[in-house]
Amino acid sequence: MRTISMILMKERTSMEQVFQYVDQMFEQYVKEVATLCSFRSVKGDNAGLQACRNLLKKKLDALGFCPGEYGGMQEAALLHGYRGVAGKKTLLFYNHYDVVPEGPSSAWTTSPFEIVSENGRLWGRGISDNKGALLARLQAVEAILAVKGELPTGVAFLFDGDEETGSAAISRMAEEEPGALRALTDADLCIWENGRTLPDGSPEAAFGVRSTLTVELKVKTSNGDEHGRMGAELPNAAWRLSWALASLKDMNERVLIDGFYDDVLPATNADLEVLSQYPYDQEGMLARKEIPEFLLGLRDLELKKKIFLQPSLNINGLESGEPWKGFRNIVPHTASARISIILVPQQHAEDILRKLKRHLSKKGFGDVEVIADPNGFPVRTPVDTPWRTVLTRAAAAVYERPLTASITQLGSGPAYLLRTVRPELPIVCACGVAALDSGHHSAKENVLLENYKNGIKFTIAMLYEAGK
Amino acid sequence: MRTISMILMKERTSMEQVFQYVDQMFEQYVKEVATLCSFRSVKGDNAGLQACRNLLKKKLDALGFCPGEYGGMQEAALLHGYRGVAGKKTLLFYNHYDVVPEGPSSAWTTSPFEIVSENGRLWGRGISDNKGALLARLQAVEAILAVKGELPTGVAFLFDGDEETGSAAISRMAEEEPGALRALTDADLCIWENGRTLPDGSPEAAFGVRSTLTVELKVKTSNGDEHGRMGAELPNAAWRLSWALASLKDMNERVLIDGFYDDVLPATNADLEVLSQYPYDQEGMLARKEIPEFLLGLRDLELKKKIFLQPSLNINGLESGEPWKGFRNIVPHTASARISIILVPQQHAEDILRKLKRHLSKKGFGDVEVIADPNGFPVRTPVDTPWRTVLTRAAAAVYERPLTASITQLGSGPAYLLRTVRPELPIVCACGVAALDSGHHSAKENVLLENYKNGIKFTIAMLYEAGK
Incomplete structure (x- = not known):
């Protein structure tokens, strides 16, 4: 036996x-x-x-x-x-x-x-x-x-x-x-x-596996760049873009899109336990990036909660007026930004994109073109x-x-x-x-x-x- | 005789x-x-x-x-x-x-x-x-x-x-x-x-002859770009710049720098008479730029007052993350903008630059480097x-x-x-x-x-x- x-x-x-x-x-x-x-x-x-x-x-x-x-x-x-x-x-x-x-x-x-x-x-x-x-x-x-x-x-x-x-x-x-x-x-x-x-x-x-919604924001305010001396009268694509971006997130890293946080799942006790034990090498990262602190001065558990449990909105790039070709005193007629939104459960890319578009339209940025292929959601x-x-x-x-x-x-x-x-x-x-x-x-x-x-x-x- | x-x-x-x-x-x-x-x-x-x-x-x-x-x-x-x-x-x-x-x-x-x-x-x-x-x-x-x-x-x-x-x-x-x-x-x-x-x-x-103060705003948030997935924790130069710019002027074209308008001379009756008779070809400009209206929807005397008597703040170019080289999902560590401020009497470039720097510092943008060679004032x-x-x-x-x-x-x-x-x-x-x-x-x-x-x-x- x-x-x-x-x-x-x-x-x-x-x-x-x-x-x-x-x-x-x-x-x-x-x-x-x-x-x-x-x-x-x-x-x-x-x-x-x-x-x-x-x-x-x-x-x-x-x-x-x-x-x-x-x-x-x-x-x-x-x-x-x-x-x-x-x-x-x-x-x-x-x-x-x-x-x-x-x-x-x-x-x-x-x-x-x-x-x-x-x-x-x-x-x-x-x-x-x-x-x-x-x-x-x-x-x-x-x-x-x-x-x-x-x-x-x-x-x-x-x-x-x-x-x-x-x-x-x-x-x-x-x-x-x-x-x-x-x-x-x-x-x-x-x-x-x-x-x-x-x-x-x-x-x-x-x-889990995260999900990111990548969006291109494009503004076109006229049919061509104009001399900077016309800045008082002509719409400026770079201004439109700057205002639109600033309307999306405040300096406290709070995303200002209506309903953006609606579906974010609260942390479970098990989540918090896992997070508190997770060895995130914050000192190593600070040293490697040569920065004094993380966003909002967060550390330890609060930092890990932000990274692993909170959605975030990141600008990947800005472009207007081609200044890398040398300074031009112009009113630029085009401007664009790439942003990426990192989703957390139960956020869905389609829903967040809809909310982003609604936000822009409501805030007076109906002229900002939103280009995105919304797919997916985070898996946990x-x-x-x-x-x-x-x-x-x-x-x-x-x-x-x-x-x-x-x-x-x-x-x-x-x-x-x-x-x-x-x-x-x-x-x-x-x-x-x-x-x-x-x-x-x-x-x-x-x-x-x-x-x-x-x-x-x-x-x-x-x-x-x-x-x- | x-x-x-x-x-x-x-x-x-x-x-x-x-x-x-x-x-x-x-x-x-x-x-x-x-x-x-x-x-x-x-x-x-x-x-x-x-x-x-x-x-x-x-x-x-x-x-x-x-x-x-x-x-x-x-x-x-x-x-x-x-x-x-x-x-x-x-x-x-x-x-x-x-x-x-x-x-x-x-x-x-x-x-x-x-x-x-x-x-x-x-x-x-x-x-x-x-x-x-x-x-x-x-x-x-x-x-x-x-x-x-x-x-x-x-x-x-x-x-x-x-x-x-x-x-x-x-x-x-x-x-x-x-x-x-x-x-x-x-x-x-x-x-x-x-x-x-x-x-x-x-x-x-x-x-008169106008005077323009040209300024470069530069932000550097760390020692290098990082993968976009770090967006929740690392400072982002493009965000810092967008917020700083949006703090400078609101969507009603009002410059928000403290004291910016202090020295602007009021229009005299003679100014207004000259302006009202001045043949600014607004229809030609709208047609040439293919735009439905000027900033704030201004026309006629109000438009000319804004152009000839009011100071203005214009973004000439934006740059962050080199998106023109192809999309990169990063947290950009540098961002820069060129702005030009068109002065009117009795504004002085040195004074406006000082006020701009004070504004940035007061609004929490002490990290935004301000590069300018302030010279002159408008002559009228x-x-x-x-x-x-x-x-x-x-x-x-x-x-x-x-x-x-x-x-x-x-x-x-x-x-x-x-x-x-x-x-x-x-x-x-x-x-x-x-x-x-x-x-x-x-x-x-x-x-x-x-x-x-x-x-x-x-x-x-x-x-x-x-x-x-």
């Missing part, structure tokens, strides 16, 4: 056998990710995208995931695969295999599409965002199957081919075939994109979800330091598309290969070799914990 | 003899101005400036004006000359012989430093601003002396060599040798720079000065349409430097060669041949009228 402790022992032993296998295979795994990253899977480079897809599809097939594809004409194809385990939960892994362009080659000290191992790190485009994270998960599944022949729990994969340019394929599926997307996302938990370690080496689980999973315990246990089996919980990752992403078809789906960013300095989108993109290996093992542990 | 009417007849006859001489000499006069304009008297082109100076000095000498020079090392030399007539008033003519650079040659259809006669106009750099205006006045004096051997009134000339770049020589003289400048400007009236005809052909006399001569009658009579002798009085020209200039040493000196812009479409500073600079000839005659008539 098997006791509970014997079962636990068996699982523990299983997991460690798989970990040993990962250690043996690691050199091979690094070669494999180098191959995946060698394909230039950048929007518009169809050969590079197709090569990635082929490799991943073959791998999904070999692992018994019965791969399928969606889209592929206007958008890069969405790849999916599923292998269930009767009576067990299913974990859905969302990743993307497209990458941002490499940018000017002069910025790189390595070759962007050739993974280089140096100083304990792997360097190259996509190694962290997101092909490394993606493949580490497939390799975790492969290792389990190689050692054990069966998975401890069900697994589904969703590989996005155009995440960096708006996730056209998932968007279309969500709109035109929501039932099909609902079937592909039939899981108990979604592990989102990537996860990272903090500077002290502890792994992080972020229980309660930080006291039972899955947090599961993640904590999985992390304990791999890392020497405990799991750190975060309210949300600060970046945006298409997680909301999954929520539109499956509102109940918990989504968490964890089990990844990144660190704070992974340099996503930069010419310094890298992962620590140790983090890559631990990312595989964390995924393995997570599957075992989920299978319990 | 000579009667009054005999004396008037004699003067009339004298003037007409000189006019006839101008008609005979006109081809020669055009050649002479073409020569003067062929020298590239642009700041930094010392050969061009020197050639102009040589020609003018020789001419002043030949006409008995005992020319002198001031400055000439750091700044282009100021030329001056004087020929008095016992018992008569003295008219001082201020002009400049430097010109703005020609700009890209692709903009020109003619050669910038070769005067071309075409379509009843002379085309080329400096023909109106200001070498044509300058020489027409010397030619007027020459014609009188050629025909009559004596001048009807005293004449002084002040030829600025660096007006287009800040009048360094006069500035220095005003500061270091005010007595010398006071001696050079010992006159009963100063005829300023140029004068023009309105579209209906009537000559204009503007009884009462529009009911007796000199207006003199100008009106002189104009009647030359033009078929009567003189139009204007409160002030809309452009700025160094006229205030003369007022600092000689506060009582009346200054009027008249007796020139320009028209509304003379294209100063553009590649279309021109004067009508008819206006050039009339500019000479108007100067002659003015000297005869002043000599009465």
